[in-house]
Amino acid sequence: NIMGRKNKILRSMITFLVTLFLLVILDNLVVVTFKMIPVFSYNIINYEDIRVYNGIGVRVWQCNKNNYSNLLVDPFYKNGYMCDADDSEAVDANSFLNSVIENYDEYKNKYIKINGKISKKTSLSFIEMQPYEESSIKVNGYVTFADNITLRILFNEENEILGNYDVYDDIIVVGQIKNMEKEGKNYVIYMSDSKVVSDVSLDEYTLTVTPSTTCRDDKSIFKSDNLNVYSHCIEDIIIDYGEKKYELSSALSSGKVKIDELYESPDNKDTNDDGDTLYMNDTYNVIVCNSLNSNDVIIGDSDMKFGDVVCERKVVE
Numbered sequence: 001n002i003m004g005r006k007n008k009i010l011r012s013m014i015t016f017l018v019t020l021f022l023l024v025i026l027d028n029l030v031v032v033t034f035k036m037i038p039v040f041s042y043n044i045i046n047y048e049d050i051r052v053y054n055g056i057g058v059r060v061w062q063c064n065k066n067n068y069s070n071l072l073v074d075p076f077y078k079n080g081y082m083c084d085a086d087d088s089e090a091v092d093a094n095s096f097l098n099s100v101i102e103n104y105d106e107y108k109n110k111y112i113k114i115n116g117k118i119s120k121k122t123s124l125s126f127i128e129m130q131p132y133e134e135s136s137i138k139v140n141g142y143v144t145f146a147d148n149i150t151l152r153i154l155f156n157e158e159n160e161i162l163g164n165y166d167v168y169d170d171i172i173v174v175g176q177i178k179n180m181e182k183e184g185k186n187y188v189i190y191m192s193d194s195k196v197v198s199d200v201s202l203d204e205y206t207l208t209v210t211p212s213t214t215c216r217d218d219k220s221i222f223k224s225d226n227l228n229v230y231s232h233c234i235e236d237i238i239i240d241y242g243e244k245k246y247e248l249s250s251a252l253s254s255g256k257v258k259i260d261e262l263y264e265s266p267d268n269k270d271t272n273d274d275g276d277t278l279y280m281n282d283t284y285n286v287i288v289c290n291s292l293n294s295n296d297v298i299i300g301d302s303d304m305k306f307g308d309v310v311c312e313r314k315v316v317e
Contacts, residue, residue, distance in 0.1 A: 028058045035071045047111035050083050080156045081195035085174040090115040097131045097149050100189055104180055113174040118167050119145045124158040139245045141168035149187045153194045164200045164255035172198035202241045202256045209284040210235040211301045222252040229259060232300035232309050259297055262286055272306050
């Protein structure tokens with residue numbers, strides 16, 4: 001009868017769905033345990049020498065299309081880009097953003113490595129890039145951003161590396177172009193599964209110190225839980241890194257420069273009875289106060305001596 005046939009069809013559908021569900025679970029267990037390519041791959045993406053298998057509940061990265069023995073497994077799509085991107089060629093953000101609308105179909109769902117400047121950072125889980133023009137201000141990477149189009153770069157989880165980057169910093173990321181939306185008159189391109197592949201630290205730089213004509217109170221440059229950096233009789237302190245220039249305060253806050261890099265000169269130093277150390281350089285001196293009593297580091301001109309400044313003592317609670 002009709003009811004019997006309907007029940008039979010319903011049982012068949014339920015049996016099929018349960019069987020499919022169990023097969024997917026079994027497939028995922030095999031993939032995770034033995035690091036294999038998922039049978040139930042609904043989407044495969046190729047990027048240069050990399051192949052990404054998107055399965056149901058699991059993703060597998062084959063970082064070399066000719067090598068099946070070192071597969072990287074990403075259960076539940078928790079991780080972002082997992083392969084090494086050092087050998088991939090980076091696309092300039094200005095070139096990309098100025099052409100992506102007309103050529104969006106070429107980029108959609110594809111992975112891309114892009115080099116640009118951070119135009120916005122409000123958390124450790126996403127940043128933005130925009131087209132830019134060079135600014136007349138030549139410190140801290142300042143540029144003038146255009147707001148007609150934005151690349152919004154999303155990370156699968158909070159990325160601690162972003163804590164070392166500030167707005168205007170150069171950064172290189174790799175990720176997948178997912179979709180494009182229009183917000184008012186402006187366009188927003190979304191990049192997901194992103195990964196930072198650049199290093200914010202500066203390896204070779206010079207420190208340029210401009211003495212102050214009027215020596216007043218020490219000026220605070222940088223503060224953290226265990227460090228207070230001041231300048232004494234200094235107008236400004238600039239980090240010169242090739243064509244780039246950064247104020248010391250900006251370089252310290254973003255982790256581009258570590259404070260101890262400024263006084264790594266063991267052959268030219270002196271210590272007083274309080275345990276404070278004076279490091280002497282050609283154009284500037286640094287007093288590192290005894291860390292048992294103070295968190296202060298004071299940078300002054302090459303004439304600064306112990307008696308010119310006072311180390312603020314820690315408050316003992």
